[in-house]
Amino acid sequence: MLDLVAAPLRRLGRQCIGAVWRLGFASRFFVFVLLRSGTSFRRFRLVIKEIYFAGVLSLIIIIVSGLFVGMVLGLQGYETLQKYGSAEAVGTLVALSLTRELGPVVAALLFASRAGSAMTAEIGLMKATEQISAMEMMAVDPIARVVGPRFWGGLISMPLLAAMFSAVGVFGGYLIAVQLIGVDQGAFWSQMQSAVDFRNDIINGVIKSVVFGVAVTAIALFEGYDAPPTAEGVSRATTRTVVTSSLAILGLDFILTALMFRGA
Amino acid sequence: MERNVLDLWVGIFVAGGIAALLVLALKVGNASETFNVRDSYRVNAEFDNIGGLKPRAPVKSAGVVVGRVDHIEFDNQRFRARVVMNIDKRYQFPRDSSVSILTSGLLGEQYVGVEAGGDSENLKEGETFKLTQSAVVLEKLIGQFLYSKAAEGSDAKK
Numbered sequence: 001m002l003d004l005v006a007a008p009l010r011r012l013g014r015q016c017i018g019a020v021w022r023l024g025f026a027s028r029f030f031v032f033v034l035l036r037s038g039t040s041f042r043r044f045r046l047v048i049k050e051i052y053f054a055g056v057l058s059l060i061i062i063i064v065s066g067l068f069v070g071m072v073l074g075l076q077g078y079e080t081l082q083k084y085g086s087a088e089a090v091g092t093l094v095a096l097s098l099t100r101e102l103g104p105v106v107a108a109l110l111f112a113s114r115a116g117s118a119m120t121a122e123i124g125l126m127k128a129t130e131q132i133s134a135m136e137m138m139a140v141d142p143i144a145r146v147v148g149p150r151f152w153g154g155l156i157s158m159p160l161l162a163a164m165f166s167a168v169g170v171f172g173g174y175l176i177a178v179q180l181i182g183v184d185q186g187a188f189w190s191q192m193q194s195a196v197d198f199r200n201d202i203i204n205g206v207i208k209s210v211v212f213g214v215a216v217t218a219i220a221l222f223e224g225y226d227a228p229p230t231a232e233g234v235s236r237a238t239t240r241t242v243v244t245s246s247l248a249i250l251g252l253d254f255i256l257t258a259l260m261f262r263g264a
Numbered sequence: 265m266e267r268n269v270l271d272l273w274v275g276i277f278v279a280g281g282i283a284a285l286l287v288l289a290l291k292v293g294n295a296s297e298t299f300n301v302r303d304s305y306r307v308n309a310e311f312d313n314i315g316g317l318k319p320r321a322p323v324k325s326a327g328v329v330v331g332r333v334d335h336i337e338f339d340n341q342r343f344r345a346r347v348v349m350n351i352d353k354r355y356q357f358p359r360d361s362s363v364s365i366l367t368s369g370l371l372g373e374q375y376v377g378v379e380a381g382g383d384s385e386n387l388k389e390g391e392t393f394k395l396t397q398s399a400v401v402l403e404k405l406i407g408q409f410l411y412s413k414a415a416e417g418s419d420a421k422k
Contacts, residue, residue: 056276059277095292193291197294202289206285
């Protein structure tokens with residue numbers, strides 16, 4: 001009788017302890033990555049290689065998505081705004097939604113699925129094929145040599161990708177609104193410029209993308225490093241990276257937006 | 265060779281990202297304007313009612329932007345709103361200039377309009393505009409209109 005109550009409680013307790021333990025392990029891992037990132041800067045070539053893999057190879061998907069998001073915003077914004085006779089405000093709409101929200105968030109979501117999953121799979125496989133253990137055997141610190149450069153590479157790439165996404169998106173909105181529909185070009189740009197503030201909108205967008213960059217790369221690297229060294233374990237870790245980092249991006253975005261744009 | 269190609273691509277990537285940021289700052293945003301207003305002086309104006317005026321709203325004279333609202337505070341001694349503005353050093357206004365809170369268009373944003381006076385001395389840093397006109401509150405206007413209509417109606421009956 002007592003066991004009937006105790007068993008599910010014990011299971012709940014075990015799950016909670018497991019979750020807290022994993023969170024603690026993840027935090028310690030993150031602190032270790034930061035503490036041992038000296039190697040990344042002494043041998044900056046390693047970081048450059050990771051910027052190539054995380055940033056340059058994500059360029060195509062970022063630019064194409066940015067262009068299409070901007071064009072769709074232009075079309076939809078025009079559709080509604082022209083009912084109120086203020087079709088010129090479509091520039092403001094496109095620029096504000098891109099620099100404040102869509103640029104950092106969508107770029108980070110794409111980055112998580114394009115580069116984050118690759119990082120997890122790579123590190124997970126290195127662990128499964130015992131390359132990580134081999135490094136430890138040779139007294140090479142795998143966190144400093146493998147994880148650190150990937151972290152900094154991802155962190156540097158993320159804001160640049162988000163900025164390109166926003167810039168290309170604004171250009172897409174311009175193509176649709178001005179070139180296709182025929183909104184007045186001067187009004188389009190001048191209303192946009194008077195509405196978009198450098199510090200409040202653009203700098204806050206960059207801050208957001210830096211935070212997302214830290215979150216996505218840290219989650220991806222930890223999932224890879226923590227993955228069970230089997231084929232199934234690596235595939236599950238890769239899935240978890242995409243799901244966890246997407247949720248983390250959306251949650252962090254809400255918190256950052258609440259802090260940055262409180263009513264002002 | 266392999267290394268050079270990689271460096272080239274990363275260089276293009278970083279340069280592209282910085283270029284995108286610059287485009288956002290200068291073409292999309294108002295950074296060019298933000299950097300220009302460094303030479304400004306600060307003046308105050310007190311209003312009975314500022315309506316929906318917000319910080320960073322433009323200060324215009326004859327329709328030209330001459331400065332921006334820095335911040336707005338409430339004077340608890342005189343129960344009025346004090347609007348602090350930064351005006352570009354290039355533009356000087358006589359001491360008896362008047363300011364009013366106006367609306368661009370019917371539903372547009374509110375801004376501070378400066379009407380130049382005729383004094384020979386110019387307004388200096390930290391001084392206050394003496395003549396002010398509050399924002400027009402649409403509800404009050406409609407209320408007055410309805411009252412006057414009602415009064416007309418009762419007059420006609422007599």
